Amino acid sequence: MIYASTTDDQCSVVVRKNLCGHNCSSTRRKKQVKNATKFWICEKVKDFIIDNATLKAKALQKKIKERYKVHIHYQKVYMGRILALSQLYGDWDKSFDNLYRFKAQIESCSSSSIVNIDHHIINGKIRFRKMLFALKPCLDGFLNGCRPYLAVDSTLLTGRFRRQLASASAVDGHNWLYPVCFGIFDSETNENWKWFMTQLREAIGSPRGLAIHTDAGQPVMTAVNEVFPLAEKRECMFHLVNNFKKQYSRKTTTNGQVEPKKKSCKKLDGRVLPHIIKKLNEESRELSLEVQECSEEVAEVTSLGGSGFRFVVNLQERTCSCRKWQVCGIPCKHAIAFITSLSNASIEDYVDQYYSIDKFRTTYQQLIPAMPGKT
Known part of the structure; x- marks a missing residue:
């Protein structure tokens, strides 16, 4: 027999006497909730991840405690986060299986776009090495509307598989960055940068007066000199100063995008x-x-x-x-x-x-085509 009564707020019930014993889990008696599965956690953290996909397990653990007033073990939150990311954005491993479908879809939606994928075979299985893709509208916009200037650099991808995301970007008439092509490879080596620059040259040729701006790293500079021997070379001042400081150790005295710009072109008047x-x-x-x-x-x-x-x-x-x-x-x-x-x-x-307004319009004349989702 159980005796209970309502509290002053008329919303809660307090058990006053329990003659049958009490053996269910209780968040008041235990610091951690053991019966919260990774599937439950997955559903609860999806909203947080949609707002900010970079949230780590520690931050999600804190948010769960703030919202649900329960403390869940870090490892469970970690597994729930992995499951949520997989359901929202796809599986890390399986995403590589879709690369050639991605290539075919781009070439179907935007003919003359370039998607080059390099792979090798290990134990009879195809393994990804590197890739480069350049959309036709971006290539035409650069060649016909932008100055012959390219900034080439890469940044570390911090997902499950550490890779380098390389890019070649131009500057339009408004001094806005203009994407030309992107590439992915495992590390900044002479071989990888030479492959990237070779693919870039096949995409844009060798425009007259071309200037290429790099971060002064030896592999990328070597590749630029080999593949674009006639291009003018420039080094980023920020990286140049940092490299100088490292060497001498002394003190020293930096369509969601295309469509709005296309619309703004229609409002421009004059030369x-x-x-x-x-x-x-x-x-x-x-x-x-x-x-x-x-x-x-x-x-x-x-x-x-x-x-x-x-x-x-x-x-x-x-x-x-x-x-x-x-x-x-x-x-x-x-x-x-x-x-x-x-x-x-x-x-x-x-x-x-x-x-000129004419060049600016030419830069954004072509729209990047819409692509369907994975089916």
Whole structure:
């Protein structure tokens, strides 16, 4: 026989007397709940993982305790998390079986896109080594609308299988990063980087004036020199300074995306992108410079206010001895001073074509095609 009564909140019942004994589990008597299975945990943590897939078991353990007022062993939470990730995003091992289906689907939805997969055979089984994929709209957008500049780098993938995610990115007229291609390989070796750069060259060729920007790592620099011998090479200043500090140990004194940009193109009017016009207008104000014309196309521009530095501007060649105009393709303040001193001259006429609205529209002219899910 059991005697019980309701509490003051009229929602809970308290057992006052139990003559039959009590042998069920109780969260009040035990610090950990043993009868919570990984399947139960899986269902409870799915919402947390959907919001943030990077949450680890320790964080999920804390969230379960906050929401359900129970403490569950770390190992059970870990297994429940693995099961939830598998149900939400697929199994790690089985995902490799879908690579060639992924390749076929991309080639079906976007003809002329490139998906190259490299594998080897171990004990009669096909094992993944590396891959590269480049979508046709991205390749065309880079070749026809972006400056001939590529930033090449890789980052560590921290999932179950540690790999390197490599990428080659360009810059559009708004100075937004523009994806060209991606690759995956096991580590940053000379062989892997040479394979990646070779696939990249087959995709884009060797555009005139191409500049390739790297992190100054020896394997990637070696590959760039071998595969793109005529390209101009540049090193990331952040990595260059860090490598210098390591060596000398001294102190030293950084479609969800395409569609909105495509829509913004329709609203643009004129010849040059608005943010470039705004930048030029800002720089044209309060110019403390003196212009002395040597001819209709050449002038000496002198800084006022004490420094007295003199720069030579050539409008026909679009150069300035400060070299800023040549580097970025936008008239420097010395060129602006010369241009604004002329009658019937427009600064917009001296901005490089890669900052034009036409080039920007060309960059995002093609949409990345939609792909169906796995069936």
